[in-house]
Amino acid sequence: MAYKDEKLNEEKVFKDPVHRYIHVRDRVIWDLIGTPEFQRLRRVKQLGTSYLTFHGAEHSRFNHSLGVYEIVRRIIENFKDRPHWDDEERLLCLSAALLHDLGHGPFSHSFEKVFKLDHEDFTRKIILGNTSVNHVLSRVDKGFPQKVADVINKTYENKLVVSLISSQIDADRMDYLQRDAYFTGVSYGHFDMERILRVMRPMEDQVVVKESGMHAVEDYIMSRYQMYWQVYFHPVTRSAEVILTKILHRAKELYESNYTFSLEPVHFRSFFSGEVDLDDYLKLDESITMYYFQIWKEEEDPILRDLCNRFVDRHLFKYVEFNPNQQMSEWMELHQLFQKAGIDPDYYLVVDSSSDLPYDFYRPGEDGERLPIHLLMPNEELKELSRQSDIVEAISGKKRTDHKLYFPRDLVEGLSNRSKTKKRILEILYG
Known part of the structure; x- marks a missing residue:
């Protein structure tokens, strides 16, 4: 029997708190799960610094990747024998679903911003490079790793396959x-997934939803909207991200100035030099990163030491609403006041902006075009979701943006009460 068709002697199951069970019968999927590159995802949190806000948010990219695989497996089961679905694409869909987040680094997005990296680039490098994942995929077919990388990269020719893993x-x-x-323990993110899976239908270039399932899709769109503002953009989580980003910036700056660290940051060397190779990338996970932060809590450099203490022991920056577009003169004055007070504004005064577009319809020629969600009407006609749903129309194309200014209140309040600088800083911050 060809490797791609090989089944396990008996089905393996993972007990899962969200989907109850995750089922694996394919030898290829089981072998991929066992690779070091996939097991590394156990050591990368799904929600980065959110555990400092929601203490239950300790789940990993490993959990999530298995979950995405399971949802795709169930969708494909429902698609079997339907028009527009080619069952030859089954293993490709399952592999791409499982591996779609393979390239995430520690504290994902904060880490990427500092070192100007893209986790999707590293996902491709892991899939196509000299790795255990590549060896497993290559046993299916020599061109199979490239196909998986193309699906994740959204360049695969069959857009229906791409839409299962990447669409609205x-x-x-x-x-x-x-x-x-x-x-996280919140109620916002729940919606009737069972209903959505039942009413999904394959079309030539994307998955569509039967019109009878519209209300379940509305629920899904609204739950996404709420989760972004209540969880993903939570200001306390963003405060932790700001400090994490500043730690990495400071360590990089010190490294570039030939500072002598108490422990040579060997795991960060190639990141600091801007020439990250795949082996170095795979060796760095959140447990290693936190080990350095613990060590740096006792570093001689006062800024690195302070920032690491704040992050590890959760003494985070406070925040106020602050729109830099409308308060530029105040921002510049604050910058000068912080310098005057001996608090380095490059590390202790940060404007952070969050924005989200919960749902968008297709607008030709615009940047960031998104394929809309289409409803399949009883007469087989396709209608774009926001044309049928008043709820979705109300939020379509509406980008919400939020700006906050983060700063160490303890350092500001520690300034002398007689100080005019302190008084002025507090006036600007609190009005």
């Missing part, structure tokens, strides 16, 4: 909304 209603979002809601 895909397995990735359906898993992370429910999983993140479960582990």
Whole structure:
């Protein structure tokens, strides 16, 4: 029997708090789960610094990746023998679903911003490079790793396959909304996934939803909207991200100035030099990163030492509403006042902006075009979701943005009460 068709002697199951069970019968999927590159995802949190806000948010990219695989497996089961579905694409869909987040680094997005990296680039490098994942995929077919990389990269020729993992209603979002809601303990991210899976239908270039399932899709869109503002953009989580980002910036700056660290940051060397190779990338996970932060709590450099103490022991920055576009003169004055007070504004005064577009319809020629969600009407006609749903129309194309200014209140309040600088800083911050 060809490797791609090989089944396990008996089905393996993972007990899962969100989907109850995750089922694996394919030898290829089982072998991929066992690779070091996939097991590394156990050591990367799904929600980065959110555990400092929601203490239950300790779940990993490993949990989420299995969940996305399971949702795709169930969608494909429902698609069997339907028009427009080619069952030859089954293993490709399952592999891409499982591996879609393979390239995430520690504290994902904060880490990427500092070192100007893209986790999707590293996902491709792991899939196509000299790795255990590549060896497993290559046993299916020599061109199979490239196909998996193309699906994740959204360049695969069969757009229906791509839309299962990356669209405005895909397995990735359906898993992370429910999983993140479960582990943070909030109620916003729940929606009727069973109903959505039942009414999904394959079309030539994307998955569509039967019109009878519209209300379940509305619920899904609203749950995504709520999760972004109540969980993903939570200001306390963003405060932790700001400090994490500043730690990495400071360590990089010190490294570039030939500072002598108490422990040579060997795991960060190639990141600091801007030439990250795949081996170095795979060796760095959150447990290693936190080990350095613990060590740096006792570093001689006062800024690195302070920031690491804040992050590890959760003494986070406070925040106020602050729009830099409308308060530029105040921002510049604050910058000068912080310098005057001996508090380095490059590390202790940060404007952070969050924005989200919960749902968008297709607008030709615009940047960031998104394929809309289509409803399949009883007469087989397709209608774009916001044309049928008043709820979705109300939020379509509306980008919400939020700006906050983060600063160490303890350092400001520690200034002398007689200080005019302190008085002016507090006036600007609190009015």
